[in-house]
Amino acid sequence: MKSALMMATAISLISAATAYGQEPVILKFWDNQQTESGLSQFQQAAVDRFESENPGITVEVTTIPYPEFQQRLLTAVQGGNAPDISTLDQIWVAAFAKAGAISDLTKMASDSDISRDAFFPGAWDSADYNGKLYGIPFNVDAWSFTYVNKALFAKAGIDPSSIMSWDGLKLAAEKLTDPANGQFGLGLFGHKGEDTVVVTDSFIFSNGGSVLNSDGSCGLNSPASVEALNYLASLVPYAPNGILNASSGDMRELFLNGSLAMEFWPALEQPTLQKSDLNWDFVAGQAPEGKTAIGTYGGWNLAIYKTSPNKEAAWKFIEFMTREDVNGDVVDLVPANIKAAKTFLEKNRLGAERIMKYLDNAKARPLSPVYLEVSDAEMAMMQDIYSGMPAQEAADKACKVIDAL
Amino acid sequence: MIKTDKWMIWAFVGPTVLLLAVMMYYPMIGTLIESFYSTSFINPKPEFVGFSLYNKIFSSGNFGIVVRNSLAWTIGVVFLQNLIGFGVALLLNQRLPGQGIMRALILLPWILPGVVAAILWRFMYDPQLGIINSFLIGTGLSNTGIAWLAQESTAMIAVIIAAVWKGFPFSTLVFLAALQNVDREQIEAATVDGASALRRLFDVVLPAMRKVIVVNVILTTILTFNYFDMIWILTRGGPRDATHIFPTKIYQVGFGQFRFGEAATYGVLSVLMLSVLVAFYFIAQGSGRNKRAKA
Numbered sequence: 009m010k011s012a013l014m015m016a017t018a019i020s021l022i023s024a025a026t027a028y029g030q031e032p033v034i035l036k037f038w039d040n041q042q043t044e045s046g047l048s049q050f051q052q053a054a055v056d057r058f059e060s061e062n063p064g065i066t067v068e069v070t071t072i073p074y075p076e077f078q079q080r081l082l083t084a085v086q087g088g089n090a091p092d093i094s095t096l097d098q099i100w101v102a103a104f105a106k107a108g109a110i111s112d113l114t115k116m117a118s119d120s121d122i123s124r125d126a127f128f129p130g131a132w133d134s135a136d137y138n139g140k141l142y143g144i145p146f147n148v149d150a151w152s153f154t155y156v157n158k159a160l161f162a163k164a165g166i167d168p169s170s171i172m173s174w175d176g177l178k179l180a181a182e183k184l185t186d187p188a189n190g191q192f193g194l195g196l197f198g199h200k201g202e203d204t205v206v207v208t209d210s211f212i213f214s215n216g217g218s219v220l221n222s223d224g225s226c227g228l229n230s231p232a233s234v235e236a237l238n239y240l241a242s243l244v245p246y247a248p249n250g251i252l253n254a255s256s257g258d259m260r261e262l263f264l265n266g267s268l269a270m271e272f273w274p275a276l277e278q279p280t281l282q283k284s285d286l287n288w289d290f291v292a293g294q295a296p297e298g299k300t301a302i303g304t305y306g307g308w309n310l311a312i313y314k315t316s317p318n319k320e321a322a323w324k325f326i327e328f329m330t331r332e333d334v335n336g337d338v339v340d341l342v343p344a345n346i347k348a349a350k351t352f353l354e355k356n357r358l359g360a361e362r363i364m365k366y367l368d369n370a371k372a373r374p375l376s377p378v379y380l381e382v383s384d385a386e387m388a389m390m391q392d393i394y395s396g397m398p399a400q401e402a403a404d405k406a407c408k409v410i411d412a413l
Numbered sequence: 414m415i416k417t418d419k420w421m422i423w424a425f426v427g428p429t430v431l432l433l434a435v436m437m438y439y440p441m442i443g444t445l446i447e448s449f450y451s452t453s454f455i456n457p458k459p460e461f462v463g464f465s466l467y468n469k470i471f472s473s474g475n476f477g478i479v480v481r482n483s484l485a486w487t488i489g490v491v492f493l494q495n496l497i498g499f500g501v502a503l504l505l506n507q508r509l510p511g512q513g514i515m516r517a518l519i520l521l522p523w524i525l526p527g528v529v530a531a532i533l534w535r536f537m538y539d540p541q542l543g544i545i546n547s548f549l550i551g552t553g554l555s556n557t558g559i560a561w562l563a564q565e566s567t568a569m570i571a572v573i574i575a576a577v578w579k580g581f582p583f584s585t586l587v588f589l590a591a592l593q594n595v596d597r598e599q600i601e602a603a604t605v606d607g608a609s610a611l612r613r614l615f616d617v618v619l620p621a622m623r624k625v626i627v628v629n630v631i632l633t634t635i636l637t638f639n640y641f642d643m644i645w646i647l648t649r650g651g652p653r654d655a656t657h658i659f660p661t662k663i664y665q666v667g668f669g670q671f672r673f674g675e676a677a678t679y680g681v682l683s684v685l686m687l688s689v690l691v692a693f694y695f696i697a698q699g700s701g702r703n704k705r706a707k708a
Binding site for chain 1: 455562563568650652653668670671
């Protein structure tokens with residue numbers, strides 16, 4: 009009897025292990041932590057659910073702080089120790105694809121239920137490199153929403169909706185700036201960081217300009233782009249001192265203590281503001297009169313590494329993590345799955361409809377394998393402009409660097 | 414030396430030599446080789462390009478800026494850190510009440526992790542909320558807050574001050590140990606002969622500490638030249654390129670732009686420049702010794 013019981017147990021264990029394939033599979037999944045939202049708890053719950061739905065597959069989640077994530081991934085890829093799956097910043101996908109580090113998922117996607125219409129178009133496009141799909145959108149956000157301190161607006165007699173146009177934004181910033189009393193209209197930042205670039209891009213996109221033209225040449229010095237850059241430069245008098253070393257995080261501090269009337273942040277900012285005593289609202293970007301505000305996409309895609317021996321299991325995990333009923337539980341930005349995003353935003357964010365519309369309209373940054381160098385040139389350009397260099401001259405200088413890449 | 418001794422020597426030294434070779438010389442030689450290849454993340458198959466990366470760097474305007482900044486940063490930090498470190502060591506060497514606690518407290522900045530110290534200084538330098546500007550405005554020394562880290566004219570000075578604050582306890586510690594080894598009889602004899610405190614310092618104390626001072630200066634030069642965290646966290650090499658030094662440039666090119674070959678080239682140039690700096694100290698030390706010998 010005892011031996012029969014042991015035999016039965018052994019058989020059931022083996023069958024569980026072989027339910028997926030021949031051998032138990034251990035998937036290594038690396039993700040980064042951008043916020044302190046306790047996300048890993050929810051991710052672990054989702055992983056448990058995935059494992060129960062897929063006997064034989066075990067997922068080992070490694071969460072790496074955001075500032076270290078890129079370096080750890082690069083080192084792992086160079087050393088041949090890449091995980092099976094990881095989240096990849098949208099702006100890294102092209103470089104990882106060109107380097108041959110990640111797998112082409114086009115066929116896997118076409119053979120499955122995963123399709124473009126389930127995701128925000130800009131997010132889906134951010135995983136496209138040379139017409140092939142190298143990632144599945146996991147989470148998204150857009151730069152930038154303009155958050156307003158409603159009390160300061162009311163005191164100055166300004167209607168927050170007036171800042172939807174460039175003229176309105178500038179006028180409000182001017183009225184709300186009172187340096188003698190430590191109050192500033194607008195939180196401009198120009199440090200050497202990607203947040204500087206994405207905000208700049210949204211102004212350029214909203215004026216019909218571009219960072220790279222369709223032929224890959226630099227578009228920063230086109231008339232539409234330069235007009236947007238000149239506009240940004242014209243806002244400098246209404247921003248706190250020290251733009252060249254200021255980040256979005258620094259502006260958040262000033263916004264939270266009431267000395268800043270407007271700040272640029274993605275929807276990710278809302279949980280912080282909800283915890284504060286501020287009376288706030290937001291506007292989804294700005295554009296010149298008669299044009300539509302276009303945001304810059306930010307977010308992460310899920311990619312499978314070429315060195316992974318478990319691609320089939322990894323794909324199953326991606327399908328699971330981007331599913332409508334799971335995606336909203338495992339992200340700290342906005343779910344990339346549109347239906348999951350709608351539910352998530354209605355439950356967790358103010359102005360869900362405005363956010364959805366802005367996300368739907370947002371544009372990805374250039375999908376270039378040398379994007380990081382393009383971005384560096386753009387950061388240098390903004391530092392030049394905020395230092396007083398004429399926008400056209402700074403843009404020409406940046407384009408010289410970009411076109412030589 | 415008998416044959417068995419030779420084998421014994423190799424048995425003891427061998428593991429250290431092997432460790433040094435694997436952990437130190439292999440990466441260094443690898444970096445040197447990499448600097449002749451245009452390797453980048455998106456182009457992992459190395460392509461031999463000879464000295465073209467060196468040419469590219471030399472002909473770019475950035476290289477001169479990085480060299481100038483590295484020199485200003487290293488000389489500024491080393492000079493001030495050792496000067497302040499020595500002054501504090503002299504104070505702590507006096508028989509004052511609460512000396513033990515003072516010696517422990519003085520070490521605090523040095524014990525703090527580099528990242529924490531940098532973040533602390535970032536808060537202090539904040540143009541709107543920082544304690545430094547609050548003090549300046551409060552005392553009437555300035556009407557508006559100064560953006561210390563955002564102006565090209567003040568950023569380098571600001572990062573040097575932060576690094577000196579972090580590093581001076583190290584110099585204090587070394588100098589204090591050396592001061593306690595200065596022959597007290599010589600000092601007392603000089604005092605009896607009527608030498609002033611300043612005279613005793615220059616003619617008795619400093620000559621006795623000479624070797625320690627030289628070693629400390631060389632050590633702090635190497636540590637400062639390669640110091641990354643402070644500048645990276647405070648300014649990321651900005652505003653524009655006002656505080657870019659070799660380590661921040663290497664990081665930006667390597668991990669910020671995935672261009673490993675060019676980062677390696679900067680690395681090789683950085684080692685060469687550091688070697689020149691250290692050699693300069695050795696030469697200065699040698700010429701000082703010769704002059705004294707002749708005298």
